[in-house]
Amino acid sequence: MLRRIALPVIALLLMLSVVAGCGGAAPKTTSPAPTTPAADQKPAEAAKAKQTTYPVTVKDDLGREVTIPAEPKRIVSVAPSNTELLFALGKGGVLVGRSDFDDFPAEVANVPSIGGWMPPNYEKIIAAKPDLMLLVGGSDEARNKLIDEYKLNVFVLDPQTFEQAYDGIKRLGVAVNAQDAAEKLVADMKGAVKEVTDKVAKATTKPKVYYEVWDEPLMTVGAGTYIDDMIRIAGGVNVAADSKGWATINAEVIAKANPDIVIASSADIEKKIKARPTWAEFKAVKDGKVVAVGDANHVSRPGPRLVLGLQWFAKTIHPELFK
Amino acid sequence: MRTARGRRVILISAAVLLVTLVLAAGVGAVRIPPLEAVRILLSRLPGLHLSPNWEATNAVIFWQIRLPRVLMGALVGMSLSLAGGAYQGLFKNPLADPSILGVSSGAALGGAVAIAFLGHLQIKGVGTLPFFAFLGGIAAVAVVYRLAAVGRRVPVVGLLLAGVAVGSFCISLVSLILYMTNQQARDAIVFWMMGGLGGANWEKVAWLLPYLAVGIGVLLFYWRELNALLLGDESALHLGVDVELLKKMILVAGTLLTAASVAFAGTIGFVGLVVPHLVRFLVGPDHRYLLPAAGVVGAIVLVAADTLARSLVAAEVPVGLVMALLGGPFFLWLLRRKLQPADA
Amino acid sequence: MYLRVDGLTCGYGARMVLDGFSLALHRGEFLAVVGPNGCGKSTLVKAVSRALRPAAGTVSLAGRDIWQMRPRELARQVAVVAQETGVEFDFTVEEVVAMGRLPHLSRFRRETEADERAVRRAMEATNTLPLASRLVTGLSGGERQRVMVARALAQEPELLLLDEPTAHLDITHQIELLDLTRRLNRERGLSVVAVLHDLNLAAQYAARLLMMKDGRRFAEGSPTEVVTESNVAAVYGSRVKVTVHPEEGSPHVILLSGERRRDEQAC
Numbered sequence: 001m002l003r004r005i006a007l008p009v010i011a012l013l014l015m016l017s018v019v020a021g022c023g024g025a026a027p028k029t030t031s032p033a034p035t036t037p038a039a040d041q042k043p044a045e046a047a048k049a050k051q052t053t054y055p056v057t058v059k060d061d062l063g064r065e066v067t068i069p070a071e072p073k074r075i076v077s078v079a080p081s082n083t084e085l086l087f088a089l090g091k092g093g094v095l096v097g098r099s100d101f102d103d104f105p106a107e108v109a110n111v112p113s114i115g116g117w118m119p120p121n122y123e124k125i126i127a128a129k130p131d132l133m134l135l136v137g138g139s140d141e142a143r144n145k146l147i148d149e150y151k152l153n154v155f156v157l158d159p160q161t162f163e164q165a166y167d168g169i170k171r172l173g174v175a176v177n178a179q180d181a182a183e184k185l186v187a188d189m190k191g192a193v194k195e196v197t198d199k200v201a202k203a204t205t206k207p208k209v210y211y212e213v214w215d216e217p218l219m220t221v222g223a224g225t226y227i228d229d230m231i232r233i234a235g236g237v238n239v240a241a242d243s244k245g246w247a248t249i250n251a252e253v254i255a256k257a258n259p260d261i262v263i264a265s266s267a268d269i270e271k272k273i274k275a276r277p278t279w280a281e282f283k284a285v286k287d288g289k290v291v292a293v294g295d296a297n298h299v300s301r302p303g304p305r306l307v308l309g310l311q312w313f314a315k316t317i318h319p320e321l322f323k
Numbered sequence: 324m325r326t327a328r329g330r331r332v333i334l335i336s337a338a339v340l341l342v343t344l345v346l347a348a349g350v351g352a353v354r355i356p357p358l359e360a361v362r363i364l365l366s367r368l369p370g371l372h373l374s375p376n377w378e379a380t381n382a383v384i385f386w387q388i389r390l391p392r393v394l395m396g397a398l399v400g401m402s403l404s405l406a407g408g409a410y411q412g413l414f415k416n417p418l419a420d421p422s423i424l425g426v427s428s429g430a431a432l433g434g435a436v437a438i439a440f441l442g443h444l445q446i447k448g449v450g451t452l453p454f455f456a457f458l459g460g461i462a463a464v465a466v467v468y469r470l471a472a473v474g475r476r477v478p479v480v481g482l483l484l485a486g487v488a489v490g491s492f493c494i495s496l497v498s499l500i501l502y503m504t505n506q507q508a509r510d511a512i513v514f515w516m517m518g519g520l521g522g523a524n525w526e527k528v529a530w531l532l533p534y535l536a537v538g539i540g541v542l543l544f545y546w547r548e549l550n551a552l553l554l555g556d557e558s559a560l561h562l563g564v565d566v567e568l569l570k571k572m573i574l575v576a577g578t579l580l581t582a583a584s585v586a587f588a589g590t591i592g593f594v595g596l597v598v599p600h601l602v603r604f605l606v607g608p609d610h611r612y613l614l615p616a617a618g619v620v621g622a623i624v625l626v627a628a629d630t631l632a633r634s635l636v637a638a639e640v641p642v643g644l645v646m647a648l649l650g651g652p653f654f655l656w657l658l659r660r661k662l663q664p665a666d667a
Numbered sequence: 668m669y670l671r672v673d674g675l676t677c678g679y680g681a682r683m684v685l686d687g688f689s690l691a692l693h694r695g696e697f698l699a700v701v702g703p704n705g706c707g708k709s710t711l712v713k714a715v716s717r718a719l720r721p722a723a724g725t726v727s728l729a730g731r732d733i734w735q736m737r738p739r740e741l742a743r744q745v746a747v748v749a750q751e752t753g754v755e756f757d758f759t760v761e762e763v764v765a766m767g768r769l770p771h772l773s774r775f776r777r778e779t780e781a782d783e784r785a786v787r788r789a790m791e792a793t794n795t796l797p798l799a800s801r802l803v804t805g806l807s808g809g810e811r812q813r814v815m816v817a818r819a820l821a822q823e824p825e826l827l828l829l830d831e832p833t834a835h836l837d838i839t840h841q842i843e844l845l846d847l848t849r850r851l852n853r854e855r856g857l858s859v860v861a862v863l864h865d866l867n868l869a870a871q872y873a874a875r876l877l878m879m880k881d882g883r884r885f886a887e888g889s890p891t892e893v894v895t896e897s898n899v900a901a902v903y904g905s906r907v908k909v910t911v912h913p914e915e916g917s918p919h920v921i922l923l924s925g926e927r928r929r930d931e932q933a934c
Binding site: 548551553554561564603 | 717737738740743746747749756757758759762763766767769770772822
């Protein structure tokens with residue numbers, strides 16, 4: 001009687017063990033929790049990349065609800081900041097018009113220029129037949145003309161701080177169907193910022209920094225700018241933190257603050273600051289800590305190069321922590 | 324007696340100026356207690372040994388930033404008022420002002436060129452901006468003179484017309500530059516043109532002084548001839564005044580004073596128009612008292628306006644703006660009084 | 668010979684009003700210059716006062732070419748009272764008269780007693796002392812002219828040039844002004860050259876008359892010699908009758924209507 005039961009039991013046991021072995025691996029591949037971003041997936045899984053379903057309505061930086069009927073295939077950008085960003089999101093291919101001042105990346109030279117922004121060359125813009133225009137702040141008149149008279153679809157993107165940049169990049173990603181690229185870019189930027197923040201946590205000093213944009217009149221940057229963000233993140237104190245945006249400042253205020261480091265917006269300004277007789281007594285001038293910013297484009301355009309700007313500031317403000 | 328009154332007004336204004344200077348030196352974006360300011364001031368006197376109980380930065384602010392700025396304000400205010408007063412005599416028009424011959428527009432053009440295109444230049448000592456602004460002002464008046472001169476004479480009507488023409492032309496060129504240049508330069512030009520003493524330092528004061536001295540000297544020198552000029556060109560001639568030479572002297576002095584002022588402080592309106600007008604109301608048209616009084620009062624007015632401008636906020640407010648906001652309505656009020664005299 | 672004009676060719680732009688004009692004036696003379704508009708009398712005065720530079724010829728004062736002098740030097744000797752000049756500035760009468768001392772003052776010399784006396788005397792002579800602290804802008808035309816004469820007198824000149832000074836004055840003031848001028852001429856020996864548009868006043872007050880036509884001398888001499896019916900007709904082209912002034916004894920011109928002549932011709 002046992003021999004007759006043994007064979008089916010052993011077969012059942014064998015079957016059970018095989019099933020148990022396969023069942024152990026399955027939960028891993030079908031786990032619902034997403035831990036890796038889509039871009040990391042192998043090409044075989046590219047089909048799972050996040051796509052924007054059109055028509056889509058995205059808010060731009062002026063709070064306008066912009067409806068985009070289909071994926072933009074002909075984008076015109078009027079400022080270097082947005083052009084650079086578009087390329088960084090991998091959408092340089094749909095750029096059909098850019099401004100005279102665009103200079104990065106090198107491929108931009110292959111895209112025809114539609115002139116400037118203030119004032120814009122309407123003829124060239126129309127000739128490029130854009131299905132989406134990327135604008136920055138500035139002339140309301142020009143923007144309204146593009147919308148009302150020429151019936152163009154206009155998206156204003158002009159972030160001025162890191163936080164605004166993260167949010168703006170993501171929205172742009174939705175608008176042009178580059179969500180994954182946008183998320184990756186933002187993650188990379190945040191990662192770089194964290195790297196700096198972590199190192200700066202070990203700093204023992206918090207140097208006072210004055211950034212001079214222009215000399216006559218004295219102009220600096222206050223809260224609500226990339227530079228102000230960078231100074232803060234890099235472990236410094238902006239002497240003009242109480243001002244807002246690009247503001248003029250009284251020489252007395254700077255003298256009172258007596259900054260440890262002075263950063264000039266250009267080599268010319270740097271030379272002028274060093275030659276200023278009134279400032280000879282200032283700490284930064286005496287210590288020789290007056291320097292021109294590495295690359296002005298790294299501190300004004302939202303995009304991957306913002307990180308380079310931040311890293312320059314970190315090296316300048318805390319040279320002992322960043323080699 | 325008008326002489327006594329004239330003297331009194333000058334003395335009183337001089338006293339007020341002194342007080343204004345002291346008060347102005349004590350006020351600013353950074354608060355320096357008045358007692359401390361006095362101590363800092365006295366510490367420089369030889370023989371007095373005061374132990375420094377003030378912050379080093381306060382001393383720097385006081386000596387390097389505030390004092391030169393206050394002095395420059397006084398000098399510029401004085402120059403513009405004197406130039407205005409003299410031109411009002413030259414044109415026999417109490418509504419003339421220093422910019423009537425296009426010197427401000429020319430200086431604005433020079434300044435705009437310097438800011439927009441010559442940022443990389445470094446003119447030793449005075450700086451690119453004042454240098455070119457000054458040149459621009461002088462050049463503009465030279466052109467006006469050549470246009471207006473008929474042989475050896477310079478008819479006043481010709482000067483006025485040429486001044487308007489050259490002035491407009493210079494301003495249109497400034498607009499062109501604003502159009503062509505980048506945002507930053509544009510902002511800087513516009514701000515500079517609003518007139519400000521923000522960049523004042525001892526070096527600039529030193530540069531300013533000789534021009535001011537010459538201009539002031541010439542004008543005070545010719546006060547009798549200026550009086551005669553008010554009776555009419557021919558009447559002045561009959562009194563033995565070399566009218567053509569006098570006109571040239573006033574032109575040169577007025578131009579030097581105004582060009583130097585604009586070069587270092589941008590275009591500041593109303594001081595050169597309202598102050599002499601007001602002072603004439605107080606002391607009469609006799610230039611012996613009018614010019615010195617106008618100079619002193621002009622200094623007071625500009626220093627007061629600038630003190631207001633720089634103590635309200637941490638930002639740099641252009642003094643020309645303050646002058647326009649205060650001077651404009653005041654001027655309208657003066658005009659109304661003149662056009663609607665209450666009694667004969 | 669005090670004032671001498673030799674071969675004066677003078678004008679405006681290309682138009683020469685005077686061509687080779689000559690004139691001689693002795694010290695203490697009272698010469699009136701008359702003639703129709705455009706005859707050159709104002710030009711003559713301007714040339715003598717150095718307001719206009721001649722194209723040719725000389726003007727000399729006490730033997731010295733006036734263009735060789737400094738303007739101040741000339742102003743110490745010659746004073747000019749022109750037609751009413753509007754002054755828009757609030758000078759007091761005293762201040763305006765005091766300006767007459769300008770040629771005598773040097774840059775740094777303050778006004779002295781002598782200057783103040785000259786000013787006071789000038790104002791006494793012109794009866795403008797009561798107006799001393801009044802503003803010039805508040806005076807009547809006649810008062811203003813008197814102030815201008817006072818200013819000229821304050822210069823303490825040797826020669827007084829009057830260029831139609833009575834043009835805008837009413838009758839009383841015209842008489843006043845000329846009475847004053849004559850008195851100064853007689854009592855102080857002030858030489859006077861007066862351009863007058865009124866023939867009668869000229870004849871009444873001046874010792875010598877110069878009648879000009881088209882930039883040239885037409886007649887010169889005593890009033891009786893110059894003011895004749897034929898002269899007037901030739902120079903002014905109008906018919907007049909010349910009588911004798913009841914008090915002064917000078918020739919007096921009575922204007923006759925042009926209409927009657929036409930009627931007479933019609934007859």
